[in-house]
Amino acid sequence: MKNSENEYRLEMTGISKSFGVVSVLKDVNLKVKPGEIHALLGENGAGKSTLIKILSGVHQKDSGKVVLNGEEINPKNTHDGQVLGISVVYQELSLVNDLSVAENIYLHKLGASKFWMNWKGITQDAQELIDSLGFKIDASAKVRNLSIVQKQVVEIAKALSEDTKVLVLDEPTTVFDPNDIKKLFNNLFKLKEKGVSIIYISHHLDEIFKIADSITVLRDGVDTGTMAAKDTDKDGVIRLMIGRELKDLYPVRDIKIGDVPVFEVKNLTAKDTLVHDVSFSVRPGEVLGIAGLGGSGRTETAKLIFGADKKKSGTLILNGKEIKTKTPVCAVGHQIGFVSEDRKEEGVFLPLSIRRNISVTSFKPISSRLGFLNVDKEYVNVLDLIEKLSIKTPSSEVNVNNLSGGNQQKVALAKWLSIDSKVIFIDEPTRGVDVGAKIEIYNLINEVAAKGVGVVVISSDMPEIMGIADRILVMHKGTFYGELQKEQFSEENILRYSIGEPLKQLN
Amino acid sequence: MTSTIKQQLSSPGGILKFLVKYNTIFIFVLLLIFSALISDVFFTSANLSNLLKQVSGIGIISIGMLIVILTGGIDLSVGSMVALLAVTFAILVNMVILPVAIILTIIIGFGLGSVSGYLVAYQKMAPFVATLALMTIARGLGFIYSKGSPITFKTPGGEFMSNFANNATLGIPNIAIVFFIIVIMAMVMLRYNVFGRLIIAIGSNEEASRLSGIKVNKYKFLVYAISGALAATAAIIVASRTNLGSPNMGMAWELDAIAAVVIGGASLNGGRGTAINTLMGVLILGLIGNILNLLNVPSYPQQVVKGAIIIFAVLLQRFENK
Numbered sequence: 001m002k003n004s005e006n007e008y009r010l011e012m013t014g015i016s017k018s019f020g021v022v023s024v025l026k027d028v029n030l031k032v033k034p035g036e037i038h039a040l041l042g043e044n045g046a047g048k049s050t051l052i053k054i055l056s057g058v059h060q061k062d063s064g065k066v067v068l069n070g071e072e073i074n075p076k077n078t079h080d081g082q083v084l085g086i087s088v089v090y091q092e093l094s095l096v097n098d099l100s101v102a103e104n105i106y107l108h109k110l111g112a113s114k115f116w117m118n119w120k121g122i123t124q125d126a127q128e129l130i131d132s133l134g135f136k137i138d139a140s141a142k143v144r145n146l147s148i149v150q151k152q153v154v155e156i157a158k159a160l161s162e163d164t165k166v167l168v169l170d171e172p173t174t175v176f177d178p179n180d181i182k183k184l185f186n187n188l189f190k191l192k193e194k195g196v197s198i199i200y201i202s203h204h205l206d207e208i209f210k211i212a213d214s215i216t217v218l219r220d221g222v223d224t225g226t227m228a229a230k231d232t233d234k235d236g237v238i239r240l241m242i243g244r245e246l247k248d249l250y251p252v253r254d255i256k257i258g259d260v261p262v263f264e265v266k267n268l269t270a271k272d273t274l275v276h277d278v279s280f281s282v283r284p285g286e287v288l289g290i291a292g293l294g295g296s297g298r299t300e301t302a303k304l305i306f307g308a309d310k311k312k313s314g315t316l317i318l319n320g321k322e323i324k325t326k327t328p329v330c331a332v333g334h335q336i337g338f339v340s341e342d343r344k345e346e347g348v349f350l351p352l353s354i355r356r357n358i359s360v361t362s363f364k365p366i367s368s369r370l371g372f373l374n375v376d377k378e379y380v381n382v383l384d385l386i387e388k389l390s391i392k393t394p395s396s397e398v399n400v401n402n403l404s405g406g407n408q409q410k411v412a413l414a415k416w417l418s419i420d421s422k423v424i425f426i427d428e429p430t431r432g433v434d435v436g437a438k439i440e441i442y443n444l445i446n447e448v449a450a451k452g453v454g455v456v457v458i459s460s461d462m463p464e465i466m467g468i469a470d471r472i473l474v475m476h477k478g479t480f481y482g483e484l485q486k487e488q489f490s491e492e493n494i495l496r497y498s499i500g501e502p503l504k505q506l507n
Numbered sequence: 508m509t510s511t512i513k514q515q516l517s518s519p520g521g522i523l524k525f526l527v528k529y530n531t532i533f534i535f536v537l538l539l540i541f542s543a544l545i546s547d548v549f550f551t552s553a554n555l556s557n558l559l560k561q562v563s564g565i566g567i568i569s570i571g572m573l574i575v576i577l578t579g580g581i582d583l584s585v586g587s588m589v590a591l592l593a594v595t596f597a598i599l600v601n602m603v604i605l606p607v608a609i610i611l612t613i614i615i616g617f618g619l620g621s622v623s624g625y626l627v628a629y630q631k632m633a634p635f636v637a638t639l640a641l642m643t644i645a646r647g648l649g650f651i652y653s654k655g656s657p658i659t660f661k662t663p664g665g666e667f668m669s670n671f672a673n674n675a676t677l678g679i680p681n682i683a684i685v686f687f688i689i690v691i692m693a694m695v696m697l698r699y700n701v702f703g704r705l706i707i708a709i710g711s712n713e714e715a716s717r718l719s720g721i722k723v724n725k726y727k728f729l730v731y732a733i734s735g736a737l738a739a740t741a742a743i744i745v746a747s748r749t750n751l752g753s754p755n756m757g758m759a760w761e762l763d764a765i766a767a768v769v770i771g772g773a774s775l776n777g778g779r780g781t782a783i784n785t786l787m788g789v790l791i792l793g794l795i796g797n798i799l800n801l802l803n804v805p806s807y808p809q810q811v812v813k814g815a816i817i818i819f820a821v822l823l824q825r826f827e828n829k
Binding site for chain 2: 100
């Protein structure tokens with residue numbers, strides 16, 4: 001018995017937790033050894049975050065035991081957790097925009113520190129920490145001025161600023177391009193060698209199998225057991241996560257693609273961003289993928305077309321007619337849809353109900369001339385979409401912030417389906433979304449395309465974009481560097497174009 | 508710092524960028540030049556010290572307003588607090604010895620601010636609502652304790668305060684010195700003191716601060732309490748200047764304080780704003796009033812000009828953010 005106790009760095013046994021009448025965790029066990037990368041998997045709402053929050057001290061468990069280094073611990077708040085050496089990189093970026101990088105990294109120490117700031121000390125320490133991670137960020141810069149990728153790096157540096165014994169990473173790579181992911185993994189391997197226990201939460205199963213030693217899957221608040229990563233495979237894990245067989249993550253596409261483009265872009269150049277000389281067309285029924293590294297201008301291109309950024313020159317042609325989209329209002333008027341990558345900030349209205357979220361783009365068809373809503377029509381429209389998208393909710397009046405990430409994404413999509421969009425741009429459709437909801441979203445994208453809509457999907461997830469797109473355009477430094485047809489799809493080809501290299505010639 | 512300023516000035520379009528970045532100082536200097544050109548009494552020491560005396564009271568509560576706004580809150584009660592605390596000070600100065608009267612008044616201000624702080628931080632009341640309630644309560648109490656009429660200082664202690672408030676040291680009015688000391692303390696606090704940095708952190712991202720183990724409620728509570736203590740300081744100063752405490756003092760001062768903070772570039776969402784810029788905001792507002800008085804512009808058009816300046820200043824900040 002004694003040996004097994006010493007074998008684990010962290011043992012969470014019989015953890016149960018309810019919020020009101022809703023039981024979130026039931027008798028969950030999680031054991032992590034020193035120097036182990038332990039993947040914690042499960043659909044959104046399976047209880048992963050709650051388990052982590054109990055570990056870090058955000059929530060208190062109802063029953064069960066948490067043992068760290070052989071001693072039972074009971075962190076009452078996050079500070080207790082940090083002092084014990086438990087650091088969490090949360091999925092939602094939790095940085096303070098108006099402070100410097102260094103202050104953010106040592107924020108938890110500031111709360112407990114002396115009277116005066118030690119500017120020089122923390123800036124120097126922070127710079128060393130970031131340099132050691134292999135990223136280039138100025139520690140004295142204000143966080144507000146960083147890119148989202150840099151912010152994520154700061155977030156990770158913050159977690160490592162303590163003498164970390166248990167590091168929890170909750171979806172750390174959603175904003176990273178493959179290069180950054182490699183750097184991150186190298187850092188994780190280094191930490192692992194130092195004996196840090198790492199709990200890694202991700203929906204990217206490819207990543208999991210690249211780095212994890214063992215895997216624990218949660219389903220509906222119950223753990224389905226722990227296994228060694230080498231003893232299982234993707235299909236096995238997915239089966240455990242969703243509790244049913246899964247033939248293929250990406251649905252078979254068998255849609256007739258029209259010959260005449262529904263939407264064409266010619267020589268589009270932005271006024272304020274790096275996007276320049278962008279030309280492409282999308283045909284009805286086609287799913288066009290846009291790949292590229294973070295910062296290559298993918299999102300900016302979509303925003304430019306949608307009228308959210310200012311254009312300098314270029315033409316947009318919808319159904320053979322030239323159109324102007326000076327503002328998002330114009331774009332919506334021309335039935336162009338845009339689902340933002342930043343769902344919480346730009347995609348949905350969190351504190352509003354599903355009904356209000358869906359109706360917001362389509363007041364015209366459901367209101368009278370004087371602007372009064374026809375509530376009956378609104379309900380018919382909204383309930384229809386909820387059913388069609390299988391949004392899991394007890395009613396249309398539930399506020400969107402109570403839904404899981406996948407269902408929120410469906411609401412964001414529903415908004416644009418309710419105006420019968422001709423072209424829809426979907427930026428990172430499955431960021432932070434679990435496998436089950438992913439499949440539903442892919443099906444949805446197909447359904448939308450089947451109606452003759454031109455769908456443009458921007459994604460950093462290479463298997464995803466290869467799985468759902470008919471054709472992939474790869475961006476590099478603000479313009480399209482190359483185009484890949486279905487038979488040319490491969491991670492290598494996408495990556496080569498992304499970094500501005502020609503494809504390898506086949507002999 | 509100096510090298511970056513030089514770089515900015517030498518880069519193409521640099522002067523414009525520089526002016527936009529330090530727009531409050533720019534507006535202030537512009538107004539100074541304008542005032543000097545337009546009126547020959549402006550640059551007399553009598554007028555300038557008068558100007559400083561006028562802005563000191565509002566200036567002090569503006570610093571309290573700034574730290575509350577930095578956390579993402581607002582304190583509407585400060586104007587009424589000045590009235591209640593001025594009355595309180597006048598009563599106390601006639602009852603007990605001067606140092607006790609001063610200390611007690613500041614403690615009472617701190618206590619009244621604590622009530623707002625408690626409601627906002629621990630009862631999760633919206634700052635606007637909690638301090639709105641405190642605003643009417645404080646004004647009402649001021650009238651109750653003074654029985655509706657001003658209370659004059661009758662003791663040597665009161666006389667001493669009155670002398671202090673109306674005299675100058677090295678040509679600078681004493682009450683302006685008090686104001687400047689408070690500005691400098693706030694500057695140092697917001698830059699080099701942990702408490703100041705944590706206030707900014709909370710206003711910038713409250714949830715992140717909480718997750719970092721910062722006692723968010725404690726700090727939110729404290730900023731209102733400090734704002735109350737600063738309102739007490741302002742009350743002592745304005746009461747001493749006129750040798751009396753009146754329940755009609757500080758009328759709508761909270762709005763001027765908010766205006767000063769906003770002209771100083773602070774964001775009402777919290778996290779952004781500095782003491783030096785708030786000082787500029789206070790001086791800009793004071794200058795406008797002063798110069799319009801010198802030009803014999805009646806008080807109603809003055810209000811219109813004030814509003815226009817607020818709009819102008821905030822529009823200019825829009826450029827800076829781009």
